[in-house]
Amino acid sequence: MGRNTGAAEAEVPGRANAPRSANALGKAHEPGGPSRSRKARRGHRLRRALLATLITGAVVVPLSGAVRPEIPAPAPAAFATPVTAATLDYTYAANRANAAEASRMAAAHGDRERATADRAMADPSRRFLSFDGRGSGLATEVFGDLAHADRIAVLVPGSDTSIDTYDRFRDAAGALHERLTREAPHGTRTAVVAWLGYETPATVSTTVTTTDRADEAAPKLREFIRQLRALTAADPADEHTGSAGQRAGTAGKRPDISLLCHSYGSVVCGRAASHLDVDDIALVGSPGTGADTAAALHTPARVWAARGGDDWVAEVPHIRLDLLGTTVGFGTDPISPSFGARVFAAGDGGHSDYFRPGSTSLANLTRIVLGETPEATHG
Numbered sequence: 452m453g454r455n456t457g458a459a460e461a462e463v464p465g466r467a468n469a470p471r472s473a474n475a476l477g478k479a480h481e482p483g484g485p486s487r488s489r490k491a492r493r494g495h496r497l498r499r500a501l502l503a504t505l506i507t508g509a510v511v512v513p514l515s516g517a518v519r520p521e522i523p524a525p526a527p528a529a530f531a532t533p534v535t536a537a538t539l540d541y542t543y544a545a546n547r548a549n550a551a552e553a554s555r556m557a558a559a560h561g562d563r564e565r566a567t568a569d570r571a572m573a574d575p576s577r578r579f580l581s582f583d584g585r586g587s588g589l590a591t592e593v594f595g596d597l598a599h600a601d602r603i604a605v606l607v608p609g610s611d612t613s614i615d616t617y618d619r620f621r622d623a624a625g626a627l628h629e630r631l632t633r634e635a636p637h638g639t640r641t642a643v644v645a646w647l648g649y650e651t652p653a654t655v656s657t658t659v660t661t662t663d664r665a666d667e668a669a670p671k672l673r674e675f676i677r678q679l680r681a682l683t684a685a686d687p688a689d690e691h692t693g694s695a696g697q698r699a700g701t702a703g704k705r706p707d708i709s710l711l712c713h714s715y716g717s718v719v720c721g722r723a724a725s726h727l728d729v730d731d732i733a734l735v736g737s738p739g740t741g742a743d744t745a746a747a748l749h750t751p752a753r754v755w756a757a758r759g760g761d762d763w764v765a766e767v768p769h770i771r772l773d774l775l776g777t778t779v780g781f782g783t784d785p786i787s788p789s790f791g792a793r794v795f796a797a798g799d800g801g802h803s804d805y806f807r808p809g810s811t812s813l814a815n816l817t818r819i820v821l822g823e824t825p826e827a828t829h830g
Contacts, residue, residue: 609714
């Protein structure tokens, strides 16, 4: 989510008793008496109306002129049975072939940008559990040996993530996988899944100020985690399996799954949390989860929240956008002490820097995925 939301009015816990205008303190403190008070209130209402108009013009008008024609693409590859460890290679190949066809169709349609993005996804080195080139596009990409991983990280993206902007999301997943591979204890196998399994809202839109997209995405995330658990469960037919009934990774032990949720993606994770079979949920650049406490998420998973020096979210613990008289919001920010999450340091990066190679946040996210204790925030 972008910093533009700061242009609207926000409520911040701890500031509820601060005066919003002079007349909040009572007329006895106002030079000029009741007449001036009425003028101040009228001026305040006028400024609010003007602000709402400016926001509407800045958000709605550009969006109405930015609608792209529907890009033709084939329907997603169909599979007769759920994906298993034994059918992963076939699944990857089928989705690459689908991406190649999507690229050809986009090129024929005259959309070179989408054709290039789809063609990159069709590269033989890429591994997709799912791919859908229609509309803004959906994709679920795997980094590492998913079938035999002991620890798996699933990344859930925020706003403005689509096939057209997918590279930045992929870079984040790749950076995490590289660091996990380097720092995992000997014998511990890791994998990362970049889950673009929902239509993300645009940063500059009214959609991003509501939980509607998150409400639609939550059941999809729950189903994906369920399928991921099934995929990594015991498979007696797998040649890498030890004795019958043991998983292909560490004998007899199912993998630990960490959910790493960025920006609006943390709203999705918050909506889905109560039915997710995961071990850790880490929230970074989060505007809130829809719950006012970690306990209200109703999850047995450990809930973590990143505190970063330059992230705008760290400055606004309770985001409430007042737009045309309608107040919407996502709940208490996870870094607020009242939320009750385990807070870890994210360094001094910005809203898009949590997975930057060499960053404090990436180091701590790596520790969380590996089941280690991240560096605590100071101050």
